[in-house]
Amino acid sequence: MTTQAPRFWRSIPQRYNLLGTHCTRCNEYFFPPRILCPNCRRGAHLEEYAFKGTGRVITFTTIFNATEDFERLTPYNLAIIQLDEGPRVTGQIISSPEDVKIGMRVRNVFRILGKEGDRGIIYYGTKFEPLVEDRSEKAKSE
């Protein structure tokens, strides 16, 4: 866990609102935002992009033994999620462990991620929850 206010504050737009970048030259989306496009490097045309926040679970685990910062949450689910625009992110899935499946659709939600003790900074950011869609779309994603 980061423990300094500026370090957390600096990443607020990205962590609160999934703000990343899009290279209009190669059409790849990046989250977290990249300063250099790995395809086009200095020839890139990068613009800010707010991700829709929907995606699907590529793989996941349930964590029973965490670092001190997350011990109070155990057991919790952690997943790699592919956002619909392409990039993958690591995040918690709010759900009972047995309900998480590879391939399931999820969407982002705004949650507390951690606290620096009782009087310190509260860290907010993105977690994910199962996305309930109509049956036809659900069938397509599976």
Next chain:
Amino acid sequence: MRSVSIIGAGCTKFGERWDSSLRDMIAEAGVMAIEDAEIAGEQIDALFVGNMSGGRFIEQEHIGALIADCAGLSRLHVPSTRVEAACASGGLALRQAILAVASGYNDIVIAAGVEKMTDVSSGTAADALAAAADREWECFFGATFPALYAMMAKLHMRRYGTTHDQMAQVAVKNHHHACMNPIAQYHMEINIDDVNRSPLVADPLHVLDCSPISDGAAAVVLVPTERARHFVDTPIKIVGSGQASDTLALHDRRDLTTLDATVHAGRAAYTQAGIEPRQVDVAEVHDCFTIAEILAIEDLGFVEKGQGGKATADGITALGGRLPVNTSGGLKACGHPVGATGIKQAYEIALQLRGEAGKRQVDEAEIGLAHNVGGSGGTALVHIFTR
């Protein structure tokens, strides 16, 4: 470019070394290597030391100068460099030492590795290790190291039908090998049920799927091959050295069940050595978690992608099998003092190729390979050795 050989190797006992400091251990390993090589301190041109996190584990940085000092070489002003690539720090120190000798800059060079991890609580140690992952975009959201490898395992199981019993067999095998290695942290046989019954850390990985927190140090002495026989009768030639990097965060990788850094480092090392994976007689691979050994034997080309679990269950990688892997006991059972691991692997391969590995000796081993990974695969090093 000059060919490089190992003329001496030393390694401390790995484990919870309450009575020994980092300084004690690096001096112990260094003296063993120097005595093995039959050289004197005055002959040493340079030192390289792999150390992941002296700052977090013992609140000590500047490990380069420290080890020269501890080795009694400060008055000779021998240049000493600390290198860091998380758990691959040792392998990277070896490579830097090889480059120094191969280039002609230096003639006699020590490559060492050391980590003292048990002076802090296990929580602090876990957090220090987590710094090898992406602190801002993995750890911040609750990722732990076992969790990252657990996610690779989950996908490998789904895609290739790998079972947890197959993964557990990696731990069973490596504990068995460690029982024959005097320096290993654990001298304790385990079975698949023991692994399955140990508490879950990050599903599907249990406690006994994970390498331990360890203290230890190792060192090897390198010289140009053309001079190696002036020092010893059985030098070990380093015929291939490959290094590769990949994204820091697991989620950004091309494929979550392949360590591309391993594939690329392996390819570079095989090409330089002019050999094929099937020619390798004995290998030390980076089994920080049981799934990591399965991925390694696939990514190094020993078995086809997806067949690592089955190959392990079939005994191919056990002592007596077609390609014995981690005869030292690996990270899992020999122990994993992170900065020392890459050098310990070279030490084990050197013993095997010299025919000095005792009860765990692989018959007529001629070609050995060492594979060291940093983080979840952001760095990989592969070295190939011959008699």
